[in-house]
Amino acid sequence: MHCDITRCYHSAVPRRGKFITFEGLDGTGKSTQLRRLAATLRAAGHKVVETREPGGSSTGERIRKVLLDSDTAGLSPRAEMALMFASRAQHIAEVIEPALEHGSIVLCDRFTDSTEAYQGSGRKLGTPAVLELHRILCGDLQPDLTILLDSNPAMSVNRARRRNKRKSRTSSRGHADENRFEQETRAFFSRVRDGYLSIAKREHARVAVVNASGTPAQTHRQIMEVVSRKLKF
Ligand code: TYD
Numbered sequence: 001m002h003c004d005i006t007r008c009y010h011s012a013v014p015r016r017g018k019f020i021t022f023e024g025l026d027g028t029g030k031s032t033q034l035r036r037l038a039a040t041l042r043a044a045g046h047k048v049v050e051t052r053e054p055g056g057s058s059t060g061e062r063i064r065k066v067l068l069d070s071d072t073a074g075l076s077p078r079a080e081m082a083l084m085f086a087s088r089a090q091h092i093a094e095v096i097e098p099a100l101e102h103g104s105i106v107l108c109d110r111f112t113d114s115t116e117a118y119q120g121s122g123r124k125l126g127t128p129a130v131l132e133l134h135r136i137l138c139g140d141l142q143p144d145l146t147i148l149l150d151s152n153p154a155m156s157v158n159r160a161r162r163r164n165k166r167k168s169r170t171s172s173r174g175h176a177d178e179n180r181f182e183q184e185t186r187a188f189f190s191r192v193r194d195g196y197l198s199i200a201k202r203e204h205a206r207v208a209v210v211n212a213s214g215t216p217a218q219t220h221r222q223i224m225e226v227v228s229r230k231l232k233f
Pocket of ligand 1: 024025026027028030031053054068084109110111112114115116118119160181182
């Protein structure tokens with residue numbers, strides 16, 4: 001018998017909120033763009049929840065520390081993927097689903113496309129494993145819209161490395177060390193980018209690719225265009 005937890009996210013009651021995810025390589029400006037979109041939507045009167053992965057719940061933020069700290073040595077790719085999904089399952093149950101049920105617009109910095117791009121392509125664990133785990137552990141919850149910020153991998157990763165080094169230097173003032181992924185090779189990030197572009201091709205109705213190599217204001221304008229076209233706000 002096919003009895004699974006997906007049913008609780010697919011009940012007959014229509015979901016009132018909207019779920020928008022931001023994706024892209026490290027340093028493409030996702031967090032900045034997410035904040036700008038949140039401000040614009042709030043100014044237009046919408047209820048908005050800003051959140052992120054890995055993390056987003058108190059348990060998830062603890063898992064995030066383990067995943068991103070460069071002191072986490074020898075974590076196997078499968079253990080890494082399992083922790084990403086553990087954080088996500090908690091995040092969906094504790095934050096995302098309740099907010100959607102409340103009618104909020106949930107803006108999430110990374111979701112399962114990150115696992116498909118980083119663990120599936122980057123770590124070579126493959127797409128089928130990620131999609132299967134998403135179905136089992138996340139009830140196959142799909143975003144209404146995904147904004148994929150695309151820019152030159154070398155440029156964006158260098159930007160992320162500089163930012164995280166700056167933050168770690170001030171770690172005594174409470175910033176976490178989040179350098180583990182930024183230490184990966186150029187080949188890794190190029191696989192991640194290819195992974196993202198294949199997702200965008202396969203899921204073209206959901207994923208909008210936005211060129212993130214211009215100024216933050218230019219990128220924000222493109223995002224607003226996509227959001228109003230796709231979600232008809
Ligand atoms: P994030 O804080 O968004 O980093 P950045 O601001 O540099 O883009 O994400 C942290 C790292 O976690 C990032 O390198 C990507 C990685 N990650 C995965 O590998 N798999 C996942 O499923 C998620 C959510 C993130």
